[in-house]
Amino acid sequence: xxxxxxxxxxxxxxxQRYLDEAVQKLTEHAEILLLKKSSYYExxxxxxxxxxxxxxxxxxxxxxxxxxxxLDVIHTVEHALNRQRKIHWGPRTIDIDIIFYGEQExxxxxxxxxxxxxxxxxFVLRPIAELIVDESPLRxxxxxxxxxxxxxxxxxxxxxxxxxIQILGDGxxxxxxxxxxxxxxxxxxxxxxxxxxxxxxxxxxxELLRHNLSxxxxxxxxxxxxxxxxxxxxxxxxxxFLAGKEQLSKILERNRVIWSGKKFTFxxxxxxxxxxxxxxxxxxxxxxxxxxxxLEYIEQRVRDDLDAGADVxxxxxxxxRPGYEDISPEVEWQRLAEPLRAIRATFPAAVIAIDTxxxxxxxxxxxxxxxxxNDIDGFDTEAKLAVLAKYHPAVVVMNNGRAGFTHADNVYxxxxxxxxxxxxxxxxxxxxxxxxxxxxxxxxxxxxxGMDSVERMKTTGLLTKxxxxxxxxxxxxxxxxxxxxxxxxxxxxxxxxxEQMLLSAxxxxxxxxxxxxxxxxxxxxxxxxxH
Numbered sequence: 033x034x035x036x037x038x039x040x041x042x043x044x045x046x047x048q049r050y051l052d053e054a055v056q057k058l059t060e061h062a063e064i065l066l067l068k069k070s071s072y073y074e075x076x077x078x079x080x081x082x083x084x085x086x087x088x089x090x091x092x093x094x095x096x097x098x099x100x101x102x103l104d105v106i107h108t109v110e111h112a113l114n115r116q117r118k119i120h121w122g123p124r125t126i127d128i129d130i131i132f133y134g135e136q137e138x139x140x141x142x143x144x145x146x147x148x149x150x151x152x153x154x155f156v157l158r159p160i161a162e163l164i165v166d167e168s169p170l171r172x173x174x175x176x177x178x179x180x181x182x183x184x185x186x187x188x189x190x191x192x193x194x195x196x197i198q199i200l201g202d203g204x205x206x207x208x209x210x211x212x213x214x215x216x217x218x219x220x221x222x223x224x225x226x227x228x229x230x231x232x233x234x235x236x237x238x239e240l241l242r243h244n245l246s247x248x249x250x251x252x253x254x255x256x257x258x259x260x261x262x263x264x265x266x267x268x269x270x271x272x273f274l275a276g277k278e279q280l281s282k283i284l285e286r287n288r289v290i291w292s293g294k295k296f297t298f299x300x301x302x303x304x305x306x307x308x309x310x311x312x313x314x315x316x317x318x319x320x321x322x323x324x325x326x327l328e329y330i331e332q333r334v335r336d337d338l339d340a341g342a343d344v345x346x347x348x349x350x351x352x353r354p355g356y357e358d359i360s361p362e363v364e365w366q367r368l369a370e371p372l373r374a375i376r377a378t379f380p381a382a383v384i385a386i387d388t389x390x391x392x393x394x395x396x397x398x399x400x401x402x403x404x405x406n407d408i409d410g411f412d413t414e415a416k417l418a419v420l421a422k423y424h425p426a427v428v429v430m431n432n433g434r435a436g437f438t439h440a441d442n443v444y445x446x447x448x449x450x451x452x453x454x455x456x457x458x459x460x461x462x463x464x465x466x467x468x469x470x471x472x473x474x475x476x477x478x479x480x481x482g483m484d485s486v487e488r489m490k491t492t493g494l495l496t497k498x499x500x501x502x503x504x505x506x507x508x509x510x511x512x513x514x515x516x517x518x519x520x521x522x523x524x525x526x527x528x529x530x531e532q533m534l535l536s537a538x539x540x541x542x543x544x545x546x547x548x549x550x551x552x553x554x555x556x557x558x559x560x561x562x563h
Contacts, residue, residue, distance in 0.1 A: 033094050033274060034134035035067070036102065037163065039147075039156045040089050041075075041127045047087040048072060050113055050126045055091060057109045058128075064105070065274060068092040070159035076189040078153070083123045087193070090131070090159035094274050099138040099145055102130060131156060132170060151177040154188040204233050204273035211283045212256065217499035219301065219538040221258045222287055224280070228253055233273065240270060261287060261301050262561040289540060291501045292466045293403045293426035296383045298343065300501050300540035302561075304554045307385070307543045308342035309507065310334065312367045313351050330371045334379060341551030345379075346406060346543070347372060348387035361390040368397065376401035385428070391415035398423045408432050408476065410454060421461040428469045428503055429454055432476035433484070443484070447472055447491045451498060469501045469541060475509035482514035489534060496538035504534045505543040528553055 038058075042050040051072070059066040070090040077083050095102060106128045113126040131147045138145040150156050157178050164171040181188070212223030229237055230253050237255065241247050246258040259267070264284050271277045289300045298305055310333050312325060334345055349364040351357075368386065375384065385404035386397040394405050394416060406428035411417055420427065431450050433443075451470045458468055472488040472495060485506075495502045506512075508523040516526050524546055531542055531550065535557050544550040 033065075033096050033277075034136070036093050036095055036130065036134065037132040037160050038091050038093065038106075039129045039131050039150075039153075039160070040091065041086045041155070042125055043077065043084045043086040044123050044125045051087060051089055054109055054113060054126045054128060057112060058091075058093070058105065061097075061105055063096045064102075065094040066091060067094055067274070068163045070162045071192050072194040073155060073159060074191045074193050075155035078188060081122050086155065088155040088159060090156070090163060092163040099130065099133055099136070099143065100140075102133075103143060106130070129156075131160060135170075151180070154178070154181045155190055157181070158190060204229075204275040207233065207273065207275050209276050209279040209283075211286070214286070216497040217287050217289070219261050219287065219289060219496055219540070220493060220536065222261065222264055222283065223256065223258050224264075224283060225250070226255045226257075226276075229255060236272060240267060240272075260561065265302070266562075287499075289496075289499065289501050290466045291426065291469055291541070292464075293383070294424075295403055296426075297466075303558060304535055304540045304542060305343035306341055306547055306550045306554060307344040307346060307503070307541050308337040308340075308547045309346055309348065309387075309543060309545050310337070311348050311351070312371055313348060325367060327371055327374055331374065331378065334375050334382070337547045338379065338382065340548040341554075342547045344383045344385055344404065344541075345375070346385035346387055346404075347375075349393065350388075361392040364388065364390060365393045365396050368393065369400065372397060372400045372402060391419050394419045395423070398425055404428065406430075406471075408473070409434075410450075411458070417457070417461050420458065420463060424462055424467070426467045426469075427458065427463065428471055429458070430471040430473045430476075430505075432473035433488075434476055443472070443487050443491055444494060447488070448494050448498070451495060451500070455498065455500065465500065469503050470495055470498065471503040471505050471543075474506045475511055482511035485509065485511035486515065489530060490537075492534050492539045493537040501541055502534075502539045503541045503543055504531055504539040506530050506534075507542075507544045507546070524549065532557060 206228045208227040248256045291298045349367040386402045387406045389409045404426045512526040
């Protein structure tokens, strides 16, 4: 919405009535908001035509119309008030000119904005000077123009016939908008306080927030609301007031969540992604099989998953299931090397991740074209950190609660602290915050019949406060059988239920075996949130 200054004049008939009717007709347009009206001035005509004196005034409006669109509205108003264009600078019932249109310049056909005669017209600058109260560059230009004209023998006379401006607007100019906790991030509960809201502004604001059940009244002139990023975006799109939109947009931007690597950028704020698992192993807990090691099978899986909507393809060369048998880094890389190089060549635009806890495999994978490294042990050795410092890949960092981690009885306390410290460590090794994803490690440390995994899932909302993307990596894991008594073949149902809950908690990257079903879940979630 632009702030625009118009100059109006009339020297036929009831001059002041024509001015008032012109202002009334302008503000009947849905995209024009009248903010201020200047005093009325009786002025001598210019241009050498013998005619009666004019009454001139200026208005400050806010509008979403472009200059040509606003000019069309002005011509319609002038025509309705019997403006006749017979004599240049001659008598007229009404004359309306666009003098300033925000900070924009417009020069097309015979239309020039700022108006090319503005600084030669005392009767234009004096009324506008009343309206500009801030110490802006425009006010300084107008004041300088007035002083220059007063020092010249222009022959222009001007007499104020009414005193004082009328401040109109929409009542929102005093509104104060603040984020309740700007030191934390959130996708699901952004606290925004609206102060100095009353009357029609308050009524309209309450109407805009009518679907938000968290709205709380704070005294007579303040409201507090917690909203998701989707709700905030919709509020900004529907915002009807002159004031406040820029501040709301800044709050939304501060809570934006990005994941990027050297060849990709995902804006996860409104769009979760599907991170597809392809195990190149004979013994993974869900889909381990000897055929997984054949290049033909792997290429077809990648093609199928990309067609089904995968945003990232992850290869894993060894199982990390409970009770797994470890293999050497060399054997792990032997499984991964040929498939990674082949897929990189066949699908050059694909974003490829490697799931490994070995520094040797990390480096070889990055040299072969991998984009992301996912370490279940959270990059816990100097050798791994050295690889990150050398290649700067995007990463997924997990706290799995196994040996080597400081394990607390309360993961709600431990995990936020662990990941904040890990973020600082990774930043010190040259990574950027946008390269880091955190994974709360569901399904690895589980001594209480699945409830440790449930608690780790429920840390998702807490972890989003770090401003880092949170991975949802629960696909078909065994805790679901312990909690829901489901056989392995039926774990997809509980997987999708939990994934939907974690999306609502702020998780944004779903690591999944079932790509098509997960894509449908993500698309349905986004569609639901947007309406």
